[in-house]
Amino acid sequence: xxxxxxxxxxxxxxxxxxxxxxxxxxxxxxxxxxxxxxxxxxxxxxxxxxxxxxxxxx
Amino acid sequence: xxxxxxxxxxxxxxxxxxxxxxxxxxxxxxxxxxxxxxxxxxxxxxxxxxxxxxxxxxxxxxxxxxxxxxxxxxxxxxxxxxxxxxxxxxxxxxxxxxxxxxxxxxxxxxxxxxxxxxxxxxxxxxxxxxxxxxxxxxxxxxxxxxxxxxxxxxxxxxxxxxxxxxxxxxxxxxxxxxxxxxxxxxxxxxxxxxxxxxxxxxxxxxxxxxxxxxxxxxxxxxxxxxx
Amino acid sequence: xxxxxxxxxxxxxxxxxxxxxxxxxxxxxxxxxxxxxxxxxxxxxxxxxxxxxxxxxxxxxxxxxxxxxxxxxxxxxxxxxxxxxxxxxxxxxxxxxxxxxxxxxxxxxxxxxxxxxxxxxxxxxxxxxxxxxxxxxxxxxxxxxxxxxxxxxxxxxxxxxxxxxxxxxxxxxxxxxxxxxxxxxxxxxxxxxxxxxxxxxxxxxxxxxxxxxxxxxxxxxxxxxxxxxxxxxxx
Numbered sequence: 001x002x003x004x005x006x007x008x009x010x011x012x013x014x015x016x017x018x019x020x021x022x023x024x025x026x027x028x029x030x031x032x033x034x035x036x037x038x039x040x041x042x043x044x045x046x047x048x049x050x051x052x053x054x055x056x057x058x
Numbered sequence: 059x060x061x062x063x064x065x066x067x068x069x070x071x072x073x074x075x076x077x078x079x080x081x082x083x084x085x086x087x088x089x090x091x092x093x094x095x096x097x098x099x100x101x102x103x104x105x106x107x108x109x110x111x112x113x114x115x116x117x118x119x120x121x122x123x124x125x126x127x128x129x130x131x132x133x134x135x136x137x138x139x140x141x142x143x144x145x146x147x148x149x150x151x152x153x154x155x156x157x158x159x160x161x162x163x164x165x166x167x168x169x170x171x172x173x174x175x176x177x178x179x180x181x182x183x184x185x186x187x188x189x190x191x192x193x194x195x196x197x198x199x200x201x202x203x204x205x206x207x208x209x210x211x212x213x214x215x216x217x218x219x220x221x222x223x224x225x226x227x228x229x230x231x232x233x234x235x236x237x238x239x240x241x242x243x244x245x246x247x248x249x250x251x252x253x254x255x256x257x258x259x260x261x262x263x264x265x266x267x268x269x270x271x272x273x274x275x276x277x278x279x280x281x282x283x284x285x
Numbered sequence: 286x287x288x289x290x291x292x293x294x295x296x297x298x299x300x301x302x303x304x305x306x307x308x309x310x311x312x313x314x315x316x317x318x319x320x321x322x323x324x325x326x327x328x329x330x331x332x333x334x335x336x337x338x339x340x341x342x343x344x345x346x347x348x349x350x351x352x353x354x355x356x357x358x359x360x361x362x363x364x365x366x367x368x369x370x371x372x373x374x375x376x377x378x379x380x381x382x383x384x385x386x387x388x389x390x391x392x393x394x395x396x397x398x399x400x401x402x403x404x405x406x407x408x409x410x411x412x413x414x415x416x417x418x419x420x421x422x423x424x425x426x427x428x429x430x431x432x433x434x435x436x437x438x439x440x441x442x443x444x445x446x447x448x449x450x451x452x453x454x455x456x457x458x459x460x461x462x463x464x465x466x467x468x469x470x471x472x473x474x475x476x477x478x479x480x481x482x483x484x485x486x487x488x489x490x491x492x493x494x495x496x497x498x499x500x501x502x503x504x505x506x507x508x509x510x511x512x513x514x515x516x517x518x519x520x
Binding site: 210211214217218219220224227228231232234235236238239242259260263267270271274277278281282 | 413421425433440442444452455
Binding site for chain 3: 043
């Protein structure tokens with residue numbers, strides 16, 4: 001097999017590795033970000049509700 | 059005490075099956091049909107010598123027949139609540155395992171006893187009765203592995219939603235090494251008349267495989283049944 | 286160094302960053318430092334520098350799942366179940382990568398996309414085996430039982446992997462063994478360096494990704510518990 005062909009295969013292999021791992025990492029990182037955001041939003045909503053209830057009681 | 063419990067459970071399983079014989083019949087019929095299917099799948103014109111493939115065909119048939127038997131043996135009990143009754147009693151879980159595995163082993167062996175002559179009739183061109191001992195040894199060791207692993211996994215599968223569907227999925231990949239050893243050893247005996255010396259390594263492997271999964275079953279069976 | 290420094294060094298982002306550095310280093314070493322293989326494989330041997338570390342990391346991941354399974358059975362702590370799930374998930378991804386790169390390497394080195402040789406076959410079986418892990422999990426509704434079954438399965442599966450390799454390597458004698466050697470008689474020193482750096486990088490990558498996965502699981506759990514506590518009504 002000529003060098004040029006071999007280079008294509010090697011590049012393909014490393015490329016596949018890089019792509020898969022990058023995608024995996026990106027998916028996980030995005031999930032972390034969105035979940036953290038959702039949690040923060042819920043916490044703030046709960047705090048606001050708590051304050052509203054407290055005001056209503058007063 | 060444990061031995062009495064073991065024998066009692068074993069007796070119950072054997073008697074239940076022998077009374078109706080439905081599982082054994084299903085396994086045997088399936089095996090026969092599989093042989094017919096093999097003939098039409100691989101050698102419809104009947105011109106080929108299938109002897110080199112003997113081991114493979116035989117063990118495929120045995121594996122799938124075993125799966126049939128394993129499924130039914132547990133499904134029946136789970137449906138009729140016998141399993142819960144059994145667990146409520148103060149029996150060591152491992153005894154339950156041992157008894158069930160033995161029962162499954164005996165059923166499989168019984169079916170095999172009937173299927174091997176039929177198989178020889180259909181596919182093998184020359185006799186190999188002289189090597190029956192070697193074959194019996196391979197079958198025994200492989201059956202033990204199938205029974206141990208199969209019973210362990212059937213217990214797991216029957217307690218899930220998928221039941222019948224799950225068992226083949228988890229059983230087949232795990233049983234591949236056993237399959238490799240059993241088929242190569244069986245084909246060596248049938249096709250080449252290999253003696254104990256030639257297949258000794260594979261027999262040893264089968265034995266080791268059995269021991270490994272026996273230990274695994276011993277360590278985990280409590281957790282599978284425990285509630 | 287005190288505990289907090291260690292914890293920061295071992296956190297997911299840190300691990301991934303360290304892994305990236307090492308992997309880049311390994312990559313550069315593989316191509317600009319290590320010599321081209323003298324055997325017939327020639328340049329395609331360069332795939333080995335990432336392919337083999339990925340393979341070993343897949344096995345490490347499965348080992349982690351095994352240990353997590355044992356720990357779960359002993360302590361019944363859900364965190365071990367999460368660890369096991371993350372480990373199997375990543376082991377599966379890495380195994381698929383091994384198969385992919387293995388097939389590419391096979392095509393480059395012997396001209397065929399597939400060969401029933403021990404390593405490829407074992408990883409194929411491992412892929413099926415650990416994919417079934419997820420099937421098992423999906424068929425059990427009760428959380429405690431799901432974790433127990435998953436733990437038992439992870440234990441059995443890991444025990445089976447070396448057995449499968451041994452069986453496919455030594456039992457079918459008389460079959461044409463396509464010997465998949467990484468290099469002729471052992472690695473030249475510079476090759477070893479490149480390999481070890483890549484290996485270290487891959488391992489850290491695995492650790493980082495596992496931690497990331499566990500983190501995602503924990504966040505999801507926290508979110509669900511929070512939602513449930515909100516539904517339960519005002520305090």
